[in-house]
Amino acid sequence: DGGITQSPKYLFRKEGQNVTLSCEQNLNHDAMYWYRQxxxxxxxxxxxxxxxxxxxxxxxxxxYSVSREKKESFPLTVTSAQKxxxxxxxxxxxxxxxxxxxxxxxxTRLSIL
Amino acid sequence: AQSVTQPDIHITVxxxxxxELRCNYSYGATPYLFWxxxxxxxxxxxxxKYFSGDTLVQGINGFExxxxxxxxxxxxxxxxxxxxxAAEYFCAVGVGTASKLTFGTGTRLQVTL
Numbered sequence: 495d496g497g498i499t500q501s502p503k504y505l506f507r508k509e510g511q512n513v514t515l516s517c518e519q520n521l522n523h524d525a526m527y528w529y530r531q532x533x534x535x536x537x538x539x540x541x542x543x544x545x546x547x548x549x550x551x552x553x554x555x556x557x558y559s560v561s562r563e564k565k566e567s568f569p570l571t572v573t574s575a576q577k578x579x580x581x582x583x584x585x586x587x588x589x590x591x592x593x594x595x596x597x598x599x600x601x602t603r604l605s606i607l
Numbered sequence: 608a609q610s611v612t613q614p615d616i617h618i619t620v621x622x623x624x625x626x627e628l629r630c631n632y633s634y635g636a637t638p639y640l641f642w643x644x645x646x647x648x649x650x651x652x653x654x655x656k657y658f659s660g661d662t663l664v665q666g667i668n669g670f671e672x673x674x675x676x677x678x679x680x681x682x683x684x685x686x687x688x689x690x691x692x693a694a695e696y697f698c699a700v701g702v703g704t705a706s707k708l709t710f711g712t713g714t715r716l717q718v719t720l
Contacts, residue, residue, distance in 0.1 A: 498650075525706050534616070536697060536712040537651075544706070584650055588706045593639035593658040596708060598650035 496521045500585050500599035506607050507572065507579060515570045515602045517585035523597070524590045526568035530554060531582040531601075540583075543568055544590055572604060580606050609634040611700050613711035620688050621719050628683040628714050630698030639701040640681045641708065642672055646694045654696075657681065668692070693718045 498519045507513045519526065525544045529537040539552030543562040557576025562568055568587075572579045582603050586596040610633045620626055632638060639658055643651040655666025662674040672683045681698060695715045699708040 500650075527707075529710075534712060537710040539707065542707060586651075590706055593656065593701060594706045595641055595653050595656050596651075596706070597653070598643075600650045601648070603648075 498585060498587055498597060498599035500583075500602050503600070503602060505602055505604045507604060508607050510574045512571055512573050513604065515572070515583055515585075515604070517568045517570065517599060518566055519568075519585075519587045519597075519599075520566060521587055521597060522565075523587035524565070525588045525594075526562070527586040527588075527596060528552075528558070528560065528568070528570045529584045529586065531584055537584065540570065579604055609638060609700055609702055609709050611698050611709055611711040613696075613698055613714050615714045616712070617715045617717065619717040619719060622690050623687050626683075626685045626688045626692070626716070628696050628698075628716070630681045630683065630711060632679050632681065632698075632700050634679075634700065634702065637674070637676055640672070640674065641699040641701070642666065642670070642681075642683050643697045643699060644694050645697065645713075651697060654683070688716075688718055690718050690720070692716060 501516045527542040528540040541560040543549035559571045584601045585599045588594045588596045612631045641656045642654040645651045655664050664672045695713045697713045698711040701708045
């Protein structure tokens with residue numbers, strides 16, 4: 495079945511360490527997105543990409559980086575510059591065009607040791 | 608800038624009772640509108656979307672939403688709630704071809720027996 499796979503499901507980071515969250519999709523979608531979810535704040539957009547080798551900052555990009563070398567993959571790196579990284583991270587993808595819904599993975603929960 | 612407001616943080620209904628979750632949007636024109644549902648520790652699942660046409664939109668699992676342009680609202684309804692409907696519900700709006708979505712802060716639904 496087609497879908498979006500995020501790994502790992504749980505991730506722990508030490509102070510000063512960079513960590514990378516994986517997101518892979520086999521839906522043949524051009525666009526991919528990363529969101530951060532905190533209790534009571536809904537989903538906030540970190541980065542998005544509408545085509546391979548191109549991506550744009552979302553609303554809360556500071557302390558994060560991404561790459562889009564393949565259509566299927568959109569990894570997110572949480573750098574040591576992100577001072578409050580503990581959150582639930584969701585990856586999504588969609589076709590481009592008017593009104594296209596996004597399809598979501600099951601998320602990665604990142605915690606600080 | 609477009610925005611989405613879900614006024615109710617938490618709603619409790621009895622099993623078998625009707626449900627209405629509120630969503631208000633702010634934008635110059637009618638945007639594309641979506642409702643998603645999230646179970647704890649999971650990703651978001653699309654319930655329904657409004658693209659154009661009929662303002663009463665049918666979704667999965669017996670849900671529907673009613674677009675009222677005069678009130679800038681897109682409320683989610685279900686005539687008879689089930690125990691399994693307990694989850695968090697998010698309203699989202701999208702504009703144009705960028706496929707970016709803006710999410711509300713969510714409404715947590717609790718269902719009592």
